[in-house]
Amino acid sequence: MAIALTPGVPIAPGGEAPPERVKRKGKTAYFLLIPGMAWLVFFFVIPLGSLFLTSLERPLGSGPSAGYESALRWQNYTEALSKYDTEFLRSFWYAGLATIVCLIISFPLAYFIAFRAGRWRNLLLVLIVAPFFCSFLIRTYAWKTILADDGFITTFANSLNLLPDDRILATPLAVVFGLVYNFLPFMVLPLYASLERIDPRLIEAAADLYARPWIGLQRVTIPLAMPGIVAGTLLTFIPATGDFINSQLLGSPRTRMIGNVIQTQFARDALPTAAALSFSLMAVILVVVFTYIRRAGTEELL
Amino acid sequence: MAIATEKATDARLPLHYRFTRYLRSHFIPAIGILGLIYLFVPIAVVFAFSFNDRLPNGRGSVSWVGFSTDAWTNICVDxxxxxxxxxxxxxxxxxxxxxxxxxxxxxxxxxxxxxxxxxxxxxxxxxxxxxxxxxxxxxxxxxxxxxxxxxxxxxxxxxxxxxxxxxxxxxxxxxxxxxxxxxxxxxxxxxxxxxxxxxxxxxxxxxxxxxxxxxxxxxxxxxxxxxxxxxxxxxxxxxxxxxxxxxxxxxPPQVNVIGSLMFFGALALVLLAQLAGKVKRR
CATH class of the missing domain: 1.10.3720.10 (MetI-like)
Structure with missing residues (x-):
């Protein structure tokens, strides 16, 4: 009722942008917020604190089975990070590479759907998401078959002498390949969403003003698509860094990523080490994310 | 004469335009189609391998053993x-x-x-x-x-x-x-x-x-x-x-059967919803 009587909200004829809705004050907001936010606080924020406390625990005896007591053992971090620095750096390297490859594949794909697909647009979008309906693990396992040593792709690449190790499976190539595949839709969809919003007349205007297509892309299309590029790279990079499925199914012990280490350390009850690695991963990712958002200048993403 | 030079410049001048236009009109759809193929290759493999036979010892195999509809008829064998x-x-x-x-x-x-x-x-x-x-x-x-x-x-x-x-x-x-x-x-x-x-x-x-x-x-x-x-x-x-x-x-190949069922089931659902939306709009 407050809305209907609010002055200054014009009932404009159709076609104009709808006027800003007046936000209400009152207790209803808290009633709506509290259940969900409590869930997030109890099962997301507090566990992070719990993870941090676990990462500082001290072993009671020798061996992980003896248990741990709470302490402020900061050495856990230096020990864990110096022992697993290779896996840590490797995760960021693989994830970064996979993100760049994803961007290179996704941009033309999203551009095609946004500007060229016409009435096929919706169908194509469904097709991009469709592989997702078939389980993540099953799809990754299927790549194991496709990239197998006696498979068509490996034999063909070998006949051209393209592979330094004579195989694809169990090499970094296979892991990055799997990461690119699994997170591709996370890149395509946000890119599509921001490309689709671009008025094609702006790109035409660039051409009318004698911008070559390449310059038009650089100066008009890409800057306007920036929110999508930022969202897409983050949605790809973050899960890829922590992933251990691709490395486990398509890689070898030489391609272990930090996710694999965290998982095995937890399984072995080496809780403080696992927690320290997990917490460090979170910290580094947050720093990367916030610097990236700052630099890319799309803070409204939050 | 004038017409001829005009024609000549018309053909010569926009050469790189024509080239980039050619690229733009063919390169982007080509990448789009390649990207879609890339997305669907594993799905095809999952579907094909749902018809894979088991190894003699009863285990599933990453490589092709033989054609069998056994997995589809006995999904819950395990x-x-x-x-x-x-x-x-x-x-x-x-x-x-x-x-x-x-x-x-x-x-x-x-x-x-x-x-x-x-x-x-x-x-x-x-x-x-x-x-x-x-x-x-x-x-x-x-x-x-x-x-x-x-x-x-x-x-x-x-x-x-x-x-x-x-x-x-x-x-x-x-x-x-x-x-x-x-x-x-x-x-x-x-x-x-x-x-x-x-x-x-x-x-x-x-x-x-x-x-x-x-x-x-x-x-x-x-x-x-x-x-x-x-x-x-x-x-x-x-x-x-x-x-x-x-x-x-x-x-086991049954996993591929379930993967295929999930894929086709969800796809059918989405397409049905789209169709229903179209009919309603009419």
């Missing part, structure tokens, strides 16, 4: 597969309901109300999506271990609701924010009270957003492996956990 699918469905439905309700409420509060602490609320919703799954899974496990809460279906449900909430909020919020407030004003001008306006105007308009959020939540929950793996305890086997465990011994 009762653990079907039990795992059942567990996944159960967890998926329950966590979707809880996550969608909680997330939708937050979305309404964010779009429709003024309140203190908006910034920190937004941050708390954004952060779970910016956190790798290993961290989400391991931090919850650290909490459950230190509070001695036994791992099982409850802890898995807690985890699933937690990570679906943020995605629901984002999806519903987008729909709500795009809503024309004049529609509700019109209802109220026509003497609908607040409840009626919500029931007959707001809810039907937001429903597609809520439905999309619920579908997203369900597929996230059904497909989740990493977070589940950390918090499931020994007694729970969801479908992805079953696949993971069987990967070491060779995945």
């Amino acid at each position: 009762p653990n597969i079907c039990r795992a699918v059942g567990t996944s469905l159960q967890i998926g439905v329950l966590s979707t309901i809880a996550g969608t309700v909680l997330g939708t409420m937050i979305a309404f509060a964010l779009v429709r109300h003024r309140f203190r602490g908006r910034q920190s609320t937004n941050l708390t919703i954004f952060l779970p999506m910016a956190t790798p799954e290993v961290v989400l899974g391991s931090s919850l496990l650290a909490l459950f271990l230190s509070t001695r809460i036994p791992l099982g279906i409850v802890t898995v449900l807690i985890a699933h609701v937690m990570f679906t909430i943020s995605f629901v909020v984002v999806t519903v919020k987008a729909r709500l924010a795009g809503l024309d407030p004049r529609l509700e004003q019109a209802a109220m001008d026509l003497y609908a009270d607040e409840k009626q306006t919500f029931r007959y105007i707001t809810l039907p308009l937001v429903a597609p957003g809520i439905a999309a959020a619920a579908l997203l939540a369900f597929s996230l929950s059904f497909d989740d492996f990493i977070i589940t793996y950390f918090n499931k305890g020994p007694s729970i086997t969801t479908f992805p956990v079953y696949v993971w465990a069987s990967a070491a011994r060779g995945v």
Whole structure:
């Protein structure tokens, strides 16, 4: 009722942008917020604190089975990070590479759907998401078959002498390949969403003003698509860094990523080490994310 | 003569234009089609291998053994597969309901109300999506271990609701924010009270957003492996956990059957919904 009587909200004829809705004050907001936010606080924020406390625990005896007591053992971090620095750096390297490859594949794909697909647009979008309906693990396992040593792709690449190790499976190539595949839709969809919003007349205007297509892309299309590029790279990079499925199914012990280490350390009850690695991963990712958002200048993403 | 030179310059001048235009008109669709093929190659393999025979020792194989429809006719030959699918469905439905309700409420509060602490609320919703799954899974496990809460279906449900909430909020919020407030004003001008306006105007308009959020939540929950793996305890086997465990011994072809069924089932559902939407619009 407050809305209907609010002055200054014009009932404009159709076609104009709808006027800003007046936000209400009152207790209803808290009633709506509290259940969900409590869930997030109890099962997301507090566990992070719990993870941090676990990462500082001290072993009671020798061996992980003896248990741990709470302490402020900061050495856990230096020990864990110096022992697993290779896996840590490797995760960021693989994830970064996979993100760049994803961007290179996704941009033309999203551009095609946004500007060229016409009435096929919706169908194509469904097709991009469709592989997702078939389980993540099953799809990754299927790549194991496709990239197998006696498979068509490996034999063909070998006949051209393209592979330094004579195989694809169990090499970094296979892991990055799997990461690119699994997170591709996370890149395509946000890119599509921001490309689709671009008025094609702006790109035409660039051409009318004698911008070559390449310059038009650089100066008009890409800057306007920036929110999508930022969202897409983050949605790809973050899960890829922590992933251990691709490395486990398509890689070898030489391609272990930090996710694999965290998982095995937890399984072995080496809780403080696992927690320290997990917490460090979170910290580094947050720093990367916030610097990236700052630099890319799309803070409204939050 | 003049015409000839004009023609000549016309053919010569835009050469690089013609080249880039050629590239633009053929390169982009080509990459688009290649990208789609790339996305669908594993699906084709999954479907083909659902007709794969088992090895003589009864195990599944990564390479082709022989054609057989055995897996399709005996999906539940290993009762653990079907039990795992059942567990996944159960967890998926329950966590979707809880996550969608909680997330939708937050979305309404964010779009429709003024309140203190908006910034920190937004941050708390954004952060779970910016956190790798290993961290989400391991931090919850650290909490459950230190509070001695036994791992099982409850802890898995807690985890699933937690990570679906943020995605629901984002999806519903987008729909709500795009809503024309004049529609509700019109209802109220026509003497609908607040409840009626919500029931007959707001809810039907937001429903597609809520439905999309619920579908997203369900597929996230059904497909989740990493977070589940950390918090499931020994007694729970969801479908992805079953696949993971069987990967070491060779995945049985029945897994590919279920993968194919899920794929075609979901695709049929989406296409039906699109068709229904088209018919309705007419």
